[in-house]
Amino acid sequence: MNNNTIPYKLLLTENEIPTRWYNLRADMKNKPAPLLNPETHKPMTFEELRKVFCDELARQELDDTTPYIDIPTPIRDFYRMFRPAPLVRAYYLEKALNTPAHIYYKFEGNNTSGSHKLNSAVAQAYYAKEQGLKGVTTETGAGQWGTALSMACSYFDLICKVFMVKVSYEQKPHRREVMRTYGASVTASPSETTAVGRKILAEHPGTGGSLGCAISEAVESALSQDGFRYVLGSVLSQVVLHQSIIGLETKTALDKYGVKPDIVIGCAGGGSNLGGLIAPFMGDKIKGVADCRIIAVEPASCPSLTRGAYAYDYCDTGAVCPLAKMYTLGSSFMPSANHAGGLRYHGMSSILSQLYDDGLMEARSVEQSKVFEAATFFARCEGTLPAPESSHAIRAAIDEAVRCRETGKQETIVFGLTGTGYFDMYAYQKFNDGIMSDYIPTDDEIAKSLAKLPQVNA
Amino acid sequence: MNNNTIPYKLLLTENEIPTRWYNLRADMKNKPAPLLNPETHKPMTFEELRKVFCDELARQELDDTTPYIDIPTPIRDFYRMFRPAPLVRAYYLEKALNTPAHIYYKFEGNNTSGSHKLNSAVAQAYYAKEQGLKGVTTETGAGQWGTALSMACSYFDLICKVFMVKVSYEQKPHRREVMRTYGASVTASPSETTAVGRKILAEHPGTGGSLGCAISEAVESALSQDGFRYVLGSVLSQVVLHQSIIGLETKTALDKYGVKPDIVIGCAGGGSNLGGLIAPFMGDKIKGVADCRIIAVEPASCPSLTRGAYAYDYCDTGAVCPLAKMYTLGSSFMPSANHAGGLRYHGMSSILSQLYDDGLMEARSVEQSKVFEAATFFARCEGTLPAPESSHAIRAAIDEAVRCRETGKQETIVFGLTGTGYFDMYAYQKFNDGIMSDYIPTDDEIAKSLAKLPQVNA
Numbered sequence: 001m002n003n004n005t006i007p008y009k010l011l012l013t014e015n016e017i018p019t020r021w022y023n024l025r026a027d028m029k030n031k032p033a034p035l036l037n038p039e040t041h042k043p044m045t046f047e048e049l050r051k052v053f054c055d056e057l058a059r060q061e062l063d064d065t066t067p068y069i070d071i072p073t074p075i076r077d078f079y080r081m082f083r084p085a086p087l088v089r090a091y092y093l094e095k096a097l098n099t100p101a102h103i104y105y106k107f108e109g110n111n112t113s114g115s116h117k118l119n120s121a122v123a124q125a126y127y128a129k130e131q132g133l134k135g136v137t138t139e140t141g142a143g144q145w146g147t148a149l150s151m152a153c154s155y156f157d158l159i160c161k162v163f164m165v166k167v168s169y170e171q172k173p174h175r176r177e178v179m180r181t182y183g184a185s186v187t188a189s190p191s192e193t194t195a196v197g198r199k200i201l202a203e204h205p206g207t208g209g210s211l212g213c214a215i216s217e218a219v220e221s222a223l224s225q226d227g228f229r230y231v232l233g234s235v236l237s238q239v240v241l242h243q244s245i246i247g248l249e250t251k252t253a254l255d256k257y258g259v260k261p262d263i264v265i266g267c268a269g270g271g272s273n274l275g276g277l278i279a280p281f282m283g284d285k286i287k288g289v290a291d292c293r294i295i296a297v298e299p300a301s302c303p304s305l306t307r308g309a310y311a312y313d314y315c316d317t318g319a320v321c322p323l324a325k326m327y328t329l330g331s332s333f334m335p336s337a338n339h340a341g342g343l344r345y346h347g348m349s350s351i352l353s354q355l356y357d358d359g360l361m362e363a364r365s366v367e368q369s370k371v372f373e374a375a376t377f378f379a380r381c382e383g384t385l386p387a388p389e390s391s392h393a394i395r396a397a398i399d400e401a402v403r404c405r406e407t408g409k410q411e412t413i414v415f416g417l418t419g420t421g422y423f424d425m426y427a428y429q430k431f432n433d434g435i436m437s438d439y440i441p442t443d444d445e446i447a448k449s450l451a452k453l454p455q456v457n458a
Numbered sequence: 459m460n461n462n463t464i465p466y467k468l469l470l471t472e473n474e475i476p477t478r479w480y481n482l483r484a485d486m487k488n489k490p491a492p493l494l495n496p497e498t499h500k501p502m503t504f505e506e507l508r509k510v511f512c513d514e515l516a517r518q519e520l521d522d523t524t525p526y527i528d529i530p531t532p533i534r535d536f537y538r539m540f541r542p543a544p545l546v547r548a549y550y551l552e553k554a555l556n557t558p559a560h561i562y563y564k565f566e567g568n569n570t571s572g573s574h575k576l577n578s579a580v581a582q583a584y585y586a587k588e589q590g591l592k593g594v595t596t597e598t599g600a601g602q603w604g605t606a607l608s609m610a611c612s613y614f615d616l617i618c619k620v621f622m623v624k625v626s627y628e629q630k631p632h633r634r635e636v637m638r639t640y641g642a643s644v645t646a647s648p649s650e651t652t653a654v655g656r657k658i659l660a661e662h663p664g665t666g667g668s669l670g671c672a673i674s675e676a677v678e679s680a681l682s683q684d685g686f687r688y689v690l691g692s693v694l695s696q697v698v699l700h701q702s703i704i705g706l707e708t709k710t711a712l713d714k715y716g717v718k719p720d721i722v723i724g725c726a727g728g729g730s731n732l733g734g735l736i737a738p739f740m741g742d743k744i745k746g747v748a749d750c751r752i753i754a755v756e757p758a759s760c761p762s763l764t765r766g767a768y769a770y771d772y773c774d775t776g777a778v779c780p781l782a783k784m785y786t787l788g789s790s791f792m793p794s795a796n797h798a799g800g801l802r803y804h805g806m807s808s809i810l811s812q813l814y815d816d817g818l819m820e821a822r823s824v825e826q827s828k829v830f831e832a833a834t835f836f837a838r839c840e841g842t843l844p845a846p847e848s849s850h851a852i853r854a855a856i857d858e859a860v861r862c863r864e865t866g867k868q869e870t871i872v873f874g875l876t877g878t879g880y881f882d883m884y885a886y887q888k889f890n891d892g893i894m895s896d897y898i899p900t901d902d903e904i905a906k907s908l909a910k911l912p913q914v915n916a
Contacts, residue, residue: 007471007472008539011471013469014467081466081840081841082841111842112837112841112842112878151841155838155841173883173887174880174881174883174884177883177884177886177887177890178880178883178886180886180887180890181834181837181843181886181890182837182838376639379570379639379640380612380641382539383539383569384569384570385570385636422570422632422636422881425631425632425636426632428635428639429631429635429638432638432639
């Protein structure tokens with residue numbers, strides 16, 4: 001197809017899968033603000049965190065000094081089932097765009113969970129097993145995280161209890177069945193199985209549920225059973241740590257072929273994929289070793305970085321979780337029914353929030369219909385049908401490549417393709433039928449929600 | 459995990475993707491019987507075939523002497539989007555089975571079509587484009603073939619008209635949307651758009667359609683439009699030729715690591731995957747260069763090899779296509795609603811039928827619930843959720859590995875994992891809910907259907 005010496009896939013061997021995660025916080029000059037106890041507003045201690053999270057994960061959550069953390073062998077064994085993930089040179093996309101830019105994407109969707117979530121799910125399940133626990137509880141909205149956790153728990157022989165937002169449970173029965181096939185129990189939330197669920201059902205009979213409610217049920221379920229802990233698939237620093245494997249592999253492959261990125265792009269919901277993808281590039285940027293633009297792309301319907309406030313807020317709508325300092329739209333903000341369910345979160349990882357506040361990272365928001373336009377274009381060029389979440393990054397990558405065409409600059413663009421859209425065809429159908437709507441919250445709506453932020457003197 | 463020098467994935471580089479297909483017929487001592495004109499019962503000529511098929515494909519269909527055929531560069535460019543396909547050492551499955559057997563699987567599901575069908579779809583679309591055609595028509599049942607063809611036509615900018623069996627069209631709206639996303643038009647069959655469709659609708663109002671009817675509509679649609687031809691995803695010798703890339707890659711990777719298979723296993727519906735996977739191994743077997751057992755696995759509900767007759771039969775229920783000599787249950791045989799839609803075909807590729815008749819290949823049939831049992835076991839061990847079709851091969855591979863455990867023999871088993879089950883969760887749900895039924899046709903049913911075979915004096 002061309003004479004370039006870069007292959008379509010920049011392959012790594014199994015021996016090149018990273019053996020350590022990179023803890024970006026260790027190299028950050030301004031550390032992310034600590035999690036606070038929601039009652040005392042004092043920094044969460046290890047003893048407090050370990051009531052909810054596994055011990056080792058609580059330790060990782062608090063560790064902002066150790067730059068590299070060894071990946072235990074059983075996790076590495078699991079990783080090799082789906083890693084190294086392909087880093088692809090998007091030759092066909094470049095050609096279709098007629099751009100001088102070189103575009104690469106790191107594809108994390110080549111596993112049954114369909115997304116990068118498996119990277120952290122296997123780590124969290126492993127530490128739970130190591131601690132001798134019986135099982136874990138969690139919530140899932142779009143379903144990627146619940147699927148990933150089900151797979152990891154099945155592998156480590158742990159009980160997995162998933163509270164799935166009721167509207168997703170009903171609209172996405174296929175996601176639910178994948179989880180059940182991996183042995184997980186899946187409960188529509190709100191449910192009669194928890195006190196908080198019963199309370200909500202009494203107050204709002206017939207509600208379709210929300211992520212906030214499902215989190216509250218999952219936390220209650222974990223706390224009320226011996227040998228259980230709660231696990232979460234995004235936002236937390238431990239998750240960003242595990243996801244650093246995305247960026248480390250990307251950098252290893254690029255280095256192998258002597259490629260230096262000018263721009264690194266990722267979609268951003270809670271921040272797990274973006275934080276992981278950019279980790280080593282941001283580390284080099286902070287250390288002054290290398291420089292590149294880093295762009296977070298969020299939905300215009302849920303624009304925490306671009307239109308939120310940088311403040312302490314609850315991580316869940318039920319306000320049972322610790323407070324985190326983050327760019328947030330307020331925990332009472334109700335994102336519209338955007339089809340990128342994985343990006344419908346009111347806040348942003350503390351790590352990314354701090355980096356953005358420090359001016360080390362750019363952010364932009366994009367409208368849903370423009371995202372699906374990019375998704376369809378990409379699918380037809382590169383073969384892979386992308387997840388709606390991932391397609392936010394595709395949108396920005398295409399826009400940057402078009403800018404390169406206009407300026408004639410041959411820049412190198414790297415973006416994260418976090419997953420596949422195979423369980424999102426309902427959304428594609430809306431787009432194919434020309435009935436996809438774009439909803440952008442008004443300033444008033446955001447101001448109303450931000451007015452309810454907790455008062456914290458930290 | 460172990461000290462074996464074989465990695466989990468036996469990687470090939472892009473340069474190791476085969477550049478030629480292997481035409482097994484050239485090395486067969488007893489050639490497959492020729493296709494016959496359904497009216498004259500004389501062998502189909504090139505001129506007859508090219509009315510329905512693209513010229514180059516008609517040539518390939520008739521060629522049983524050229525052993526290797528160069529793969530045109532545009533097809534090779536497309537192949538590199540999803541090839542080389544992984545050959546995986548099933549270490550986790552071996553461990554779970556506690557077997558001394560070494561198990562390998564060739565995974566063809568790592569692409570958006572979700573199966574091996576893309577290997578032939580891209581070839582058929584390319585030849586149509588090369589001939590200057592406007593587009594192609596086809597039928598699809600389970601949806602894998604239609605999806606693959608949509609992707610290939612999108613890439614080569616061809617019109618793609620898919621007639622989808624009505625019951626699938628309604629039960630699998632997500633498959634339909636993938637095709638639409640790639641720009642294909644998808645029509646529920648029977649439809650008002652063809653004479654044969656209108657006739658069937660008049661006779662059977664409210665029918666859910668059948669593959670036979672969809673084929674008839676697709677052929678009529680192609681013949682009635684200038685610049686269109688009909689394409690088919692299985693059974694034909696041209697398809698087995700294109701699918702030989704599966705076996706060639708498998709053999710290249712095994713040779714690279716010095717591995718010689720004792721058993722090669724594939725699921726068998728029309729025979730495209732099995733024919734492709736076994737091609738080079740069968741070639742060596744015929745030439746006496748190497749020997750191994752080759753096992754075809756078919757559903758007990760549609761057992762053409764194990765319970766059918768070896769005779770000339772219609773390829774479609776509408777009897778508009780050429781007659782093929784094959785193991786068949788009779789073109790009027792109605793397979794029960796088995797969830798492995800891709801294996802619900804009354805006949806078997808002429809190539810495989812001849813090899814089976816020559817005693818070069820074994821065949822066995824397995825029941826649906828045993829297949830899903832194996833599928834779930836495999837998914838939990840190896841991470842990947844398999845297609846129901848592929849899981850027939852998994853069932854046989856597990857059974858052979860258990861035999862090795864019992865006999866203490868360290869045999870090497872290779873099987874084809876043709877695709878993923880992401881669009882088959884309705885079937886998994888039946889299994890998860892414990893309400894999956896096994897239907898095995900009675901001898902009477904098969905005899906009744908075989909009694910209607912056409913009388914051919916060839």
